Amino acid sequence: MRKLLSSIIGLTLLISGCSSSNQIGKSRLDIIKQRNQLICGVSGKIPGFSFLNTNGKYSGLDVDICKAISAAFLESPNNIQLRPLTAAERFTSLRTGEIDLLSRNTTFNLSRDSQKGNGLSFAPVVFHDGQGLMVKINSGVKDLKDLSNKSICVGSGTTTEQNINDAFEEKSLKYTPIKYQDLNQVIAGYLQGRCAAMTSDRSQLAAARSSFKNPGNHVILDNILSKEPLAPATVGNDERLADAVRWVIYALIEAEEKGITQSNINQKLDLAKDNKGMKPLRRFLGIEGDLGEKLGLANDFVVKIIKTTGNYGEIYNRNLGPNSQVYIPRGLNQISKQGGILISPPFN
Amino acid sequence: MRFTKSYIIQYLFLLIIILFLILIINNVHFNLIRTGLGFDFAWLFRPASFSLAEHILPYSPSNSFAWALLVGWTNSLRVIFVALIFSTIIGISAGILGKSHNYILKFISRLYILIIRQTPLLLQLLFWYFVGFLSIRNPVNIIVPIINISNQGINIFGYILTPEFSSLIIGLSVFTGAYIAEIVRGGLNSVPKGQWEAYKSLGISDSIGLKDIIIPQALPAILPGLTSQYLNLAKNSTLAIAVGYADIYAVSDTVINQTGKSIEGFILLLIGFLFINLIISNIMEFFNRNILKNKA
Amino acid sequence: MKIITKDIKFLLFKARKIGINNKTDLFITFILLVGVFATLTNFLNWIFFHANWEVVSRNLNLYIIGTYPKALSWRPFLWISIIILLSFTTLLKKLNYIKKRFIYICWLLIIPLGIYLLAGGINIIPISTNFWGGLSLTLILTFISIIIALPIGILLALGRQSNLLIIKKITSLYIDCMRSVPLIAILFFGQLLTPLLLPVGMEINRVIRAIFSFSIFVSAYISEDIRGGLQSVPQNQIEAAKVLGLNKYQINKFIVLPQALIIAIPALTNQAIGLLQNTSLMAILGLVELLGISRSILANPQFIGSHLEVYVWLALIYWLVCTIIALLAKKIERHFSKSLNFQGDL
Known part of the structure; x- marks a missing residue:
């Protein structure tokens, strides 16, 4: 009897070991691309950041960040699943792999970021709050x-x-x-x-x-x-996904610094195509170089993002600007040229 | 032959269950390593560093998580016992009114049961709290110096009950009362009609007749149902989280959230509840035995 | 003058007729009536003159289908309309035996139809459960959970009655444990802890996890109701069946269970209604069923502070749905107790 039992235990261990080994070492980024869908955890109950419209769609700053990331990762920005999460369940959901990305006005701090703490990996801050x-x-x-x-x-x-x-x-x-x-x-x-x-x-x-x-x-x-620096987060031990998310956020800020908007992106693209000398712009828009590929994304991921959501300033104004339902002055959340503290490292 | 067959079935069943448990424990073990969550209880003795609005036991944020959980547990007990008393009063009154020959009283009792039983408790609690208490603009003095109701709670003799506690008590009592009323009505129905007619023909008044003749006979039929309603009340008290009262579930939720120790926290929550259940069922058992003894 | 005294006399006569016999009685009646009347007038006054029903009227779709894609919203709407239609035909029409059969079959088909319409699949676009919400989610959660919990409950009840010691002990342990734990703890377990129980890479979505939690919880309660039914089946019927040479399985299947189930219908109805109400607990754990979607609506800056309107509206929906379920169950119970020719006090 004991022999039988121990052999059964061994067998189950073996089976579950096998089933898990092929999933480990694979980046979440590949899984997202494979299923062609980004699962994004949001609050769903915070005006201006993520809330339910009368037409049954979630909108807000947090939601637009998800859209930008999905535009960069996937062919279509609509391949996105928004999951309303309670504050209590958000980290568990991320760590157990139920969601790919947490964009739920989450404060970036040491114990959440560290491996021995909540074990998350934070993207750059998208909203400086206090x-x-x-x-x-x-x-x-x-x-x-x-x-x-x-x-x-x-x-x-x-x-x-x-x-x-x-x-x-x-x-x-x-x-x-x-x-x-x-x-x-x-x-x-x-x-x-x-x-x-x-x-x-x-x-x-x-x-x-x-x-x-x-x-x-x-x-x-x-x-x-x-x-209260609020930032999107991904699971901690996945550097490729974290990098990709990080640079999507920086792309939004960089686009605002460069004055690239949803309405002028095509002009800028033509401009960059015609002028071989505009190296930084050509690299940024993916006409030259392989910045996107280095992240595991398409080379023109920035173009896709801007076409979908616009740059950071546009996202901000749409959701929190003077004409939105919840007006919050930009304050610290201006780009550095305008006196704020948002700045993007160079796209080199 | 039959004997061995049933044995085989039983052991097969047992084996399947054990296998299933092994598989799950193995998965948990593996997942805990993978996600780095770990399994230990050392965090219980670290300072909680969150405060609680209500506590019977002394509490400050520098106390340990373990103490915070105990405070939440006592808060739960407090709600359960107060609501238990009120729900019994409401339930018995409504149950007896339902048997009244006065059509209006009967109608009101039925209406109460009809409305309360067909709407979710959670909704009722939110209603009592946000609409019943918090929307009181001008304080209501029921008996001028004694009871004062405002959106800061109920003030009885200077002893203040918070709106969270009060609305939880009212919500739970009114909800459970409707179920108890049905049980009481069923119990009264179980008393033979002849008994009612007998005391009436003897010229005994309704109140005395009910108290001394009908209710003692109805009790054996009422008590088991009552026990299970009390246990339900205890379980339902965990909805306290919706109205911001720090009961055992709400405190566990906060603790799990701050420490990330979800499995450990969940186990402690279950143990806490096991004790609450034991307390209630033991008390009811005591009543049950005493009543049976009195009858004998 | 004469007319007035006549009126008073008439009123007193009426009062006696409705059961007001003495002064205390009159006093209690009066107080309660004044209370009810005051509440009612205040309430009606508020409903018609003070409440702002925009939060309900502008979000009507959301309450019913949640965040379901707009272009496909006909699917949940169709399902709910069929349920309403079926409920009314069952309740209102006097039907002959064959038509009744037909209606019961329709009821059985409601659940697969609901899953097909909501989830999609063959011939229609699949929609992830993540988009389900509102009343349609509340209903499908309730229906599926009950239909799963019922057979489990029956097995548990039989297991607890069994004379195989190990099975009896295990089922009893399961039932007693489940019944001593608050539902919200089970739901918490289902939503936050089950991902830790699964092998890596395996995911079960949140709606299915909720259904799983509700089923394992309710099955314990159902099993106790059915056990009550089993115990009230007269012992002499079982003896008679044994004499006729039926084996244990046959006795259970043909003699004991059908009667036990019919006896348990009222209790089972209460479980179903309780379950429907308890699906609202998922709002605390982040699903957007009826109560959850309302809490999201209340976060819309246009509607902040319209709690009362939303709660009253929700209470009305829940009340209507629960009452319809109760009425349906009563009808079914009457039909079955007649068709089985069951004599005795139900």
């Missing part, structure tokens, strides 16, 4: 210490939860966290007067405020509790 607090103007709250012993509405499963705790603990103040599952519950709790303040990334606070009936009655405090 955590803030919003209060009602007539509450008279001016500073963190005015909020001592009051309740504060927080989204659970986020870095927000930890930051607010750190900020209060540092000043030895006490507060009561009221934790909700998603941002619109946090907003509802705050608006209905459950909490004296709500805390979230400042961009989200601004977005929320702009949708209020009387935005003037609310004020975002000057205290910035933390840096």
Whole structure:
């Protein structure tokens, strides 16, 4: 009996070992191309970043980043599957391979990036944010210490939860966290007067405020509790995929620096084709050299991206610009020439 | 021949189950190595560094994860026991009203059961919380200095119940009450009609007749159903996460999220629940035995 | 004047007739009536004059089909229309035996039809389960889970009744464990932990994982309901069947199970309704079924703060669907207990 049992155990080990060995060592990039579809994890519940339109489509900055990446990886930008994920399940989904890419306004920090932490690999920051607090103007709250012993509405499963705790603990103040599952519950709790303040990334606070009936009655405090660089992430031990994603984001920034937009991309392309001397532009657009191939992408991946989503500035303006439903001034998220901190390394 | 055949079937069944378990454990083991998640409980004693809005036990963010889980567990127990009492009161009243000869009362009781049982509890909880409590603009004083209800919660004698706790209690009690009412009605129906007529013909009032004659006879039929409703209530209390109350599930969720230890966290959650179930079923068993003893 | 006293007398007579006999009775009735009346007027007032129903009317498609591709939205709509049509014919028409047979077959075909229409495949474009959502997802989750859980539940119930010790112990262990765990924990397990149980490279999509979780959970409850049914089948029928020379399998299949199932119909209906309501828990775990899609809609900057409207609307849909299921089950139960000529208190 024991012999039988042990041989069966051995057999199962062997079978599962075999089935797994051929998958290992293969980059996720190949799997994405093979199935001709990019599976992208988004929130689906954050105005301006990813939310459900009345026509049943997700839109927002995070969604456009997914589209840009899918345009670069695959033949068509529409071969994209968006999965709404809760904050709690996002890392597990990425690590177990359920999604290829996480574009769910996720804060880039050490413990998430490191192999012994959450084991992710972060792409360049697509939105520089900072955590803030919003209060009602007539509450008279001016500073963190005015909020001592009051309740504060927080989204659970986020870095927000930890930051607010750190900020209060540092000043030895006490507060009561009221934790909700998603941002619109946090907003509802705050608006209905459950909490004296709500805390979230400042961009989200601004977005929320702009949708209020009387935005003037609310004020975002000057205290910035933390840096919140939001970036897309891929699974940690896949350098090829991480590189490809990284350079797609840089391409978006580089295109804005070079003034290449969705509307003038064809002109720029013709211009580059006609002028052999415009080396950097020719390399960037894939007419010359093999930059795309080095990443395992098509040489003209930048052209595909810009034709689909436009450059970073266009994506920003579409979702968060003055004419969008949620206006957030660009601030730090300008390219470096315009006084922001976005900059792309050279495409050489 | 038959004897051996049944033995073969049984051992085959056992073997298949064991094989299945081995396969799964093997997969888990392999996946844990592949994803670098690992399996250990050392993180339990690291500081939790998140705060909790409500706690009966003393708690601060510098306490360990283990302590945070225990605090969540006691929070769950608190909700379960308060809701258990209220749901029993609501259920028994609605059940008896349903047997009343007053058509209006009967109608109201039926309407209550009809509405509550056919809508999801989660929706009801969200409703009680966001609509029932948070939308109160002006505080309501029921008995002026004693009970005060506002969107900051219920204030009884200066003791404040948060809106999260209160709406959870109301939601769970009202929901479970509707199920208990059906059980009570069934129990009352199980008492022979002659018993009702007997106490009436003796000139005993309804309240005394119910209390001393009908309910004691209905109890054996009611208690088993009641126990399973109480267990359901305990299980349903995990929906607390939807209204922002820090119960065992909500705390486990946060802990798993912060540590990434999903399997370990899940195992602890199950163990926590096992104890809650044991507590409830033991108490009910105690009641059951006492009532049977009284009857004998 | 005379007319008024006459009216009052009439009212008192009426009051006595509806069962108001004494002062306490009158008092309780009065208080409850005032309460109900006040709530109702406030509520109606809000519905007609204060609520802004735009959040419902402009997203009507989303509530029903979720993020399903627009060009193909006729597929889930067709499926739901067929269900509605079938429900009404079953409920309203008095049908003869043959037509009834036909309708039951139609009901059985609803699930494969739903899978075919939603998922696509032969002759129509396949659509990933990722795009399923809204009411159509809620319904298909419920239907498939129940249809999977029912046979498992029957097997578990028979296993628990079996006199083979090992099988009895294992099934009992499974049932008791499942019944002592909250559903959300099982769903959490299904959504976040099952990927760790599978061999590398194997993926099961989220809808199927949810169906799996619901099935293993509900089957434990169903098995207990069926066990109740099994126990209430009179022992003398089994003895009689043994005398007639039927073997154990035949006795179970032809004598015990059919009766046990019919006795268990009300309890099984409650499980089905409970399951439909509990699919809303998937909203916490990220599926966009009816409640999940509503939470996404509430994040649209145009509709922030319209919680009440959405919740009332959802309550109405859930209530309608559950009530229809309850009515259908009652009809089926009546039919079967008649056709089996089953005598006794059901």
